[in-house]
Amino acid sequence: MTLAAAYIRVSTDDQTDYSPSAQLEDILSFAEKNGYYIPKEFIFEDEGISGRSADKRPGFQEMIRQARKKQNKIEYIIVHKYDRFARNKEDAVLYKALLKKDGVKVLSVKEPIPQDDKFAVIYESMLEAMAEYYSLNLAEEVKKTMVKKAMMGEYQSTPPFGxxxxxxxxxxxxxxATMIRFIYEAYASGKESMFSLSRQMNQMGFRTHRGGVFENRTIQYILNNPVYKGYSRWTPTGRTRRNFNNPDSVIAKGNWEPLVSQELWEAAANRINREKRTHYSHKRPETEGKHWISSMIKCSACQRSLVIAGRHKTSDAFYLQCGGYNHGQCHVSHSLSSNRLFPALFDTLRNIALGKEDTVKYHIRRFSLDTDETESIELMISKTKQRIAKAKEAYLAGVDTLDEYRQTKIAVDEELKTLSEKLNTAKQKQFKPFDYDLFSNKVLNVLTILQNETASMESKRASFKSIVEKVIYDKPNGSLELFLIGD
Structure with missing residues (x-):
């Protein structure tokens, strides 16, 4: 008997006539009548999955993989109808072409086409086009239904917090629900800001319905969500990207219990609008991300970076604050003025260079970068070896040809050679003796560049990062702890 495989697919919109069991029964009956044998291991199924995208169907992908293995000797794939195989014409053409190279054909139980008839090519293409049209039309009908539900005030998304x-x-x-009312009342009254509310929610142990911590944007979304005053909001064009006043959105009265009154919701909205007129929510201080100290100072409480939170009105000085604290994820303020930071940092570097170890707190981590480099190269070598092993498996399984395997092996061997040379170079660096005098001179040179008013911000950043891995600022003790790079 001729060996064949069966593929069954049911999406959520299909009728019971096309249930998996009904499809399988028809396929097995068709196979028996026409002399095809379908082993149990060659019955593949995708249930509750749309046919519009083949790469999202695990059963389909496994079926293609098994059908292309020469040792399986599969000659046909039998489906209930051609639209079970694919509702996307591009996918249908692509995968049928791949199967054809391995001598595998696709047959339909309900749409038999003579395989040796020239008209079969045209007829099969027509069926595929009709299947794609049906899929597109179905999506449009579903969207119309969702718009209608939205206009009736039905909620069509994951339940929000509360x-x-x-x-x-x-x-x-x-x-x-109690916390939602607290957020609205505290914000509308002007007593709390968004980030202070997020910090309080985290301190009380609350998490979003997705398990995340509360941030500024979480509170912002809550305060802009009409669901809490009893209205649904649904946007047929897709994601709004936090455009809460999207003109395409459908807003309608719902039939659930609101958590806040219309008046309280509007009061919170009025404060948001007032603050929008005086603040640029996405604008950063000009120095943030551009200063040589950016991302180098860390909070001792949460290890996040201190970010530039504002500038002095009458000078070039600026203020830093823990980024986690700004987003309500850290509960310890680490505010710090650059007028205090730079003198303390420069004195610390000078004392390190002069060998005054008792007056400062620092660590010299030798080979920290080389060790990281060594580990990353070793990981790359391991991954590269896995590639050649998989290529060999693909060749033995008949998925790749001998020529394809040979080309892959040549490329991988060349890559392994280059990686091995890099690894040897990195390891040799780790055994160089540490020269403290040389390191001290390097620190002094960096210090000279940092204090040079004419030096560019980029050169200062590069110099500082050449000797400093990070600086931890301990606000309660008013101290700096430096982690230096020894080579």
Whole structure:
């Protein structure tokens, strides 16, 4: 008997006539009548998955992989209808062409086409085009239905913080609902900012419904979400990217219990609008991300970077603050003025260069960069060896030809040779003796560049990073701890 495979697919919109069991029954009956043998291991299925994208169907991908293995000797793939194989014409043409190279053909139980008939090519293409049209039309009909539901005020998304879904209706979660009211009242009254509210939520142990911590944008989303005043908001064009006033959005009165009054929601919205007129929410200080100290000073409480949070009105000085604290993820303020930071940092570097070890707190980590480099190269070598092993498996399985395997092996061997040379060079660096005098001179040279007012910001950044890995600022003790690079 001729060996064949069966492929079954059911998406959520299919009728019970085309259930997996119904499809399989028809396929097995067709196979028996026409002299095809389908082993159990060659029955592949995707349930509840659309046919519009082949790469999102694991059963389909496994079926293609098994059908292309020469040792399996599969000659046909049998489907209930051609639209079960693919509803995307490009996918249908691509995968049928791949299978054809290995001598595998696709047959339909309900749409038999003579395989030796020239008209079969045209007829099969027509069926594929009709399947794609049906899929596109179905998507359009589904969208129309969703728009209609949105206009009727039905909620069509994951329940937000404060609610759960019971019997297809948003239902308040008492503890979370209390916190939603607290957020609105505290913000509308002007007593709390968004980041202070996010910090309080995290301190009390609350998490979003996705398990994340509360941030500025989390509170911002809550304060802009009309669901809390009893209205649904749905945008048919897709993601709004935090454009809460998108003109395409459909906003309608819902039938669930609101958590805040219309007046309170509007009061919070009015404060948001007032602050928009006086603040640029996405604008950073000009020096942030451009100063040579950026990302180098760390918070002792959470290890996040201190970011430039503002500038002095009458001088070039600026203020730093823990980025985590700004987003409500760290509970210890680490505010620091550059007028205090730079003198303390320069004195610390000078004392290190002069060997005054008792007056400063620092660590010289020798080979820190080389060790990291060595580990990364070793990981790359391991991954590269895995590639050649997989290429060999593909050749033995009949997926790749001998010529394809040979070309892959040549390229991988050349890459392994280059990586091995880099690894040897990195390891040799680790055994160089440490020259403290040379290191001291390097520190003094860096210090000279940092204090040179004519030196560019880029040269200062490069010089500082050549000797400093990070600086930890301990606000309670008012101290700096330096982690230096020894080579």
């Amino acid at each position: 609610y759960c879904m019971k019997n297809k209706l948003l239902t308040p979660i008492p503890e979370e």
